[in-house]
Amino acid sequence: MLSKLKVPLxxxxxxxxxxxxxxxxxxxxxxxxxxxxxxxxxxxxxxxRFSEFVANGxxxxxxxxxxxxxxxxxxxxxxxxxxxxxxxxxxxxxxxxMWENLYIASGFRLPIxxxxxxxxxxxxxxxxxxxxxxxxxxxxxxxxxxxxxxxEAYDTTIQAFKIAENPEVQLPVAxxxxxxxxxxxxxxxxxxxxxxxxxxxxxxxxxxxTYIDYLNREVEYKLDPASPLSIGPLDLYDYYFEHKMPQVExxxxxGDVVRGVNEEWYELTGRSYGDGVIxxxxxxxxxxxxxxxxxxxxxxxxxxxxxxxxxxKVGVVRLRMFRPFPFNEVKDLLKGVKAVGVMDRGxxxxxxxxxxxxINTALYYSRERPLLVNYxxxxxxxxxxxxxxxxxxxxxxxxxxxxxxxxxxxxxxxxS
Amino acid sequence: xxxxxxxxxxxxxxxxxxxxxxxxAVIDGKYVQSFPAFGPERSGAPMFAFTRVSSEPILxxxxxxxxxxxxVLDHTLISSRDTAAGLKNGGVLVLNYSGSIEKLYEMLGVSxxxxxxxxxxxxxxxxxLLKRPITSTAMLGALVKATNIxxxxxxxxxxxxxxxxxxxxxxxxxVKRAFEKTVEV
Numbered sequence: 047m048l049s050k051l052k053v054p055l056x057x058x059x060x061x062x063x064x065x066x067x068x069x070x071x072x073x074x075x076x077x078x079x080x081x082x083x084x085x086x087x088x089x090x091x092x093x094x095r096f097s098e099f100v101a102n103g104x105x106x107x108x109x110x111x112x113x114x115x116x117x118x119x120x121x122x123x124x125x126x127x128x129x130x131x132x133x134x135x136x137x138x139x140x141x142x143x144m145w146e147n148l149y150i151a152s153g154f155r156l157p158i159x160x161x162x163x164x165x166x167x168x169x170x171x172x173x174x175x176x177x178x179x180x181x182x183x184x185x186x187x188x189x190x191x192x193x194x195x196x197x198e199a200y201d202t203t204i205q206a207f208k209i210a211e212n213p214e215v216q217l218p219v220a221x222x223x224x225x226x227x228x229x230x231x232x233x234x235x236x237x238x239x240x241x242x243x244x245x246x247x248x249x250x251x252x253x254x255x256t257y258i259d260y261l262n263r264e265v266e267y268k269l270d271p272a273s274p275l276s277i278g279p280l281d282l283y284d285y286y287f288e289h290k291m292p293q294v295e296x297x298x299x300x301g302d303v304v305r306g307v308n309e310e311w312y313e314l315t316g317r318s319y320g321d322g323v324i325x326x327x328x329x330x331x332x333x334x335x336x337x338x339x340x341x342x343x344x345x346x347x348x349x350x351x352x353x354x355x356x357x358x359k360v361g362v363v364r365l366r367m368f369r370p371f372p373f374n375e376v377k378d379l380l381k382g383v384k385a386v387g388v389m390d391r392g393x394x395x396x397x398x399x400x401x402x403x404x405i406n407t408a409l410y411y412s413r414e415r416p417l418l419v420n421y422x423x424x425x426x427x428x429x430x431x432x433x434x435x436x437x438x439x440x441x442x443x444x445x446x447x448x449x450x451x452x453x454x455x456x457x458x459x460x461x462s
Numbered sequence: 463x464x465x466x467x468x469x470x471x472x473x474x475x476x477x478x479x480x481x482x483x484x485x486x487a488v489i490d491g492k493y494v495q496s497f498p499a500f501g502p503e504r505s506g507a508p509m510f511a512f513t514r515v516s517s518e519p520i521l522x523x524x525x526x527x528x529x530x531x532x533x534v535l536d537h538t539l540i541s542s543r544d545t546a547a548g549l550k551n552g553g554v555l556v557l558n559y560s561g562s563i564e565k566l567y568e569m570l571g572v573s574x575x576x577x578x579x580x581x582x583x584x585x586x587x588x589x590x591l592l593k594r595p596i597t598s599t600a601m602l603g604a605l606v607k608a609t610n611i612x613x614x615x616x617x618x619x620x621x622x623x624x625x626x627x628x629x630x631x632x633x634x635x636x637v638k639r640a641f642e643k644t645v646e647v
Contacts, residue, residue: 062481062488062496195523227523231497232484341523348521429525 052314058236065196065228066091068235069135069161069221072203074099075243077250079130082110082121088137088173090163090229115140119147119158126156127277129268131207131251135161137225139168141179145186151218152187152293154278155267157210157251158218160188161203164340164391165225166426174427175225177339178392180368181400187293189219189300190369192339194325196233199223201317204238205307207247212307213254214299222368224341226427238315246314297370304367323372325364328354329379332361334442335416337376337405338389339365342423342430346389349435360439365401376408385417385446387438389458391424398455417451423458434459463516464611465526468601469545470535473505475598479535480511482602482624486616487515495520508539515611533605534558535584535597542571553577556608556644558584558597563647580608582644591636599633603640614641 063071069092073081081100083093100109108125112118115136122132136144141162151158162183166176180190189209193199199221206219223229238246253266258275265273281289301323308322319325327347329335336346343364350360363379365372380386386409390399397403402420409415421438424430438458445451466483470476477498484496492515499510512526528548533556534540540557549555559566560583567574584600599621606614617637622630 060488062485062494064497224523226497231495231523232481233495233520234488234493344521344523351521431524431527432522433527 050313051316053238053242055236055316058238058315060234060236062232063196063235064091064230064232065199065223066163066230067095068196068200069203069223070095070099071235071237072200073133074105075238075240076133076204076207076247077131077244078105078107078133079251080108080110080122080125080132081134082112082118082125082132083134084113084115084118084136084140085111088140088165090135090137090161092135092161092163115143116147119144119151122158122160123147123151123154123156126151126158127154127269129251129253129266129270131211132156132158133160134158135163137163138165138173138176138179142167142182145183148183148186148188148218150278155216155293155296156218157207157216159203159206159210160218160220161199162220162222163225163229164222172426173225175227176391176425176427177222180220180222181392181394183220184369184400187217187297188369189215189217189297189304189367190222191219191304191367192222192365193228194319194341194343194364196228196231197235197317198319199228200235200237201311201315201319204243204246205311207251208307209300209303211251212303215296215303216254217293217296217300222340227341236315236317242314246310300370301367301372319366320364323365323367324375324379325366326379327362327364329361329363329383331359333359333384333446334387334439335361335363335380335383335385336387336389336438336442337363337365337401339368339401340391342389342391345430345432345435349432349439353436353439358439358443360443368401371404371408373404373408376405377412380405380409380416381412382414383416385419385442387419387421387442389421389423389438393422417445417449419445419451419453420455421458422455425460428459430459463514463518463520464531464609465529466513466515466531466533466605466611467526467529468511468513468533468535469539470509470511470598471539472507472509473596474535475596476509476511476535478624479533479598479602480513482599482617482620483513483605483612484515485620485623486612489616489619490612492517493519495523499525529553531556531605531609531611533601535601537585540566540569542569545570546572546577549577551576554608555579556601556604557581558601558604560586566647578608578646580604580644580646582640584640587636587639587643591632591639599636600640603637604644606637607641607644608646614638
C-alpha cells in the first residue's frame with residue numbers, strides 16, 4: 047500500500063517544530079497571495095514565523111500587518127474578493143474582535159483560511175487553551191476543523207485551502223489547534239516538497255466562474271474592473287432569505303468534500319484522519335464512549351488503550367469537523383453504546399457545552415439512545431491529566447452500570 | 463516512552479534544553495514532544511519543561527506527572543518537596559550540583575538506592591566556557607551520560623542546527639565537558 051503513495055515518507059522532510067510553526071510552514075507552501083494579521087497579543091508564532099519568510103524573500107506573499115484583528119479579517123475579505131488566496135490567524139479576544147466580519151466572509155462566499163489557536167476569553171485574563179473562542183464563531187457560517195497534533199495542523203492547513211476553494215463549497219475554513227498543548231509543543235512533523243503542495247492545490251487560487259445576466263456571460267467571481275460586479279450589496283426582505291439558502295446548501299456539501307480531500311491526502315502522503323470528519327478509536331464494541339475535540343482526544347485515546355488492556359470496553363470519538371456538524375454519522379456511530387460522555391472545553395453559561403448540545407440533537411432521533419453526560423474540563427488551560435481522563439471513563443462506566451444519569455452536567459478537575 | 467521533566471529558573475534555558483533533546487531524538491529517528499509548563503515567564507522564577515521520547519507516535523497531550531528522568535538546572539531548586547515528586551522508582555535524577563553527597567541526599571530527602579542520582583558541576587562549567595550561568599546545554603551533556611535517550615552524535619548535530627557559530631562550538635565543548643564530569647553518586 048505504502049509503495050503506491052505519491053510522496054512516500056522517505057521523500058518527506060521531518061522537522062521538529064511546534065504547532066504554530068507547522069501551520070506557518072504549511073502556509074508558506076500554499077501559494078498564498080495575502081496574509082493579513084494583527085501582530086500583537088493574542089497573536090501567535092504563526093504570523094511571526096511567516097513574516098520572517100516574507101522578509102527573507104522565501105515567499106511572494108503580500109504581508110499586511112494591520113492595526114486590529116477586525117482589520118485583519120477585513121483585509122482578507124478584500125483580498126479574497128479580488129480573487130486572492132488569503133490567510134490569517136488569531137486567538138481568543140482577537141477572534142472575538144473579528145466577529146462581525148466572520149459573517150461577511152462566509153456571506154460573500156470567500157474561501158479564506160484562518161488558523162485559530164484556541165485560547166480562553168477574558169475575563170479573567172488568561173492566555174491558555176480553551177475552546178470558548180471557537181465556540182463563539184459557531185454560527186458564523188465558517189467550516190470548523192479541529193486538529194489533534196502538530197502533524198495534523200500542517201496537513202489540515204493545506205487541506206483547508208482545497209476544501210474552501212472547492213466550487214461546491216466556496217466557504218471560509220477555520221483550522222483550530224489547541225493553544226500551548228499544540229501551538230507551543232514541539233513534535234515531529236513530516237512536510238511535503240513544495241511542488242507537491244502546489245500540485246495538490248492546483249497552483250494559485252482560481253476564482254469560480256459565475257453567470258452575470260447584465261454581462262450575458264460567465265465571469266470569474268471576483269472584483270475586477272474589466273468585468274464589474276457587486277459583492278454584498280443591500281438585500282432586504284425581498285431576497286436576503288433566498289440568498290442565505292446557497293450557504294445552507296454549501297454547508298451540506300462540505301462534509302463530502304472534507305472526506306474526499308482526506309482521501310486524496312492519504313493517497314499523496316499516507317496520512318489520513320479517520321474519514322476526515324470523524325476519527326474514532328475502539329468504538330465498535332464499546333460500552334462507554336467519550337466524544338471530544340482537539341489534542342485532548344490523544345490523551346483520551348491513550349488512556350482508553352491502557353484501560354482496554356485491563357478489560358474496560360471504552361472508546362473515543364474525535365470530531366475533526368465541528369461545522370458542518372456530522373449528525374447522521376454520529377447517530378450511526380454511537381448506536382448501541384450504553385453511555386456517552388461529551389467533553390467540552392468551554393460552555394454556554396446557563397446551558398451545556400456546545401458539543402454536548404450537538405450530540406444530544408444527533409442522538410434524539412435514535413430509537414435506543416445512549417445515556418448522555420456532559421463533562422466540562424480544562425477551562426483556561428487546566429491540564430487534562432491521564433489520571434483525570436481515567437476518572438471520566440470510570441464515571442461513565444458507572445453511569446452505564448447504573449442505567450441512569452444522575453447529573454447531566456459535570457465539571458472535571460475544578461476545585462470546590 | 464521516556465518522559466523527562468526539566469526543572470529550572472526561567473532564563474536558564476530549560477525549554478531550550480528540552481527542545482535540543484527532542485531535536486536530537488528526532489535525528490536518532492524517534493518520536494518526540496517538547497513543551498514548557500506554560501506561563502508568562504518571569505526571569506528567575508521556578509519553571510518546568512517536559513520532553514517525551516518514544517519509538518512510537520505519541521498520543522498523550524498532557525503535562526508529565528510521573529517522569530522517568532528529572533533534570534535540575536539550578537542547585538537552589540534541589541529540595542525534598544518537589545525535585546523527585548512523581549519520579550518513578552528506579553528513575554534517574556540528573557542534578558546541577560557540586561558539594562557534599564551526604565548533604566545532597568539530605569536535601570533530596572530520599573534514601574540511597576531509590577533512584578539513580580547523577581551530578582554535574584554545570585554552573586562552574588558554564589561560567590568557564592560561556593561566561594554566564596546558563597546551564598541548559600551542560601545539563602544536556604549530563605543527561606546523555608546518565609541515560610541512553612539520545613546519542614552524543616545527535617546532540618552535536620542538534621546544537622549545530624540550533625546555534626550559529628561560534629556559539630554552537632562553545633556549547634558542544636560544554637556538553638562534552640559536562641558529559642566527562644558527570645558522575646553517579
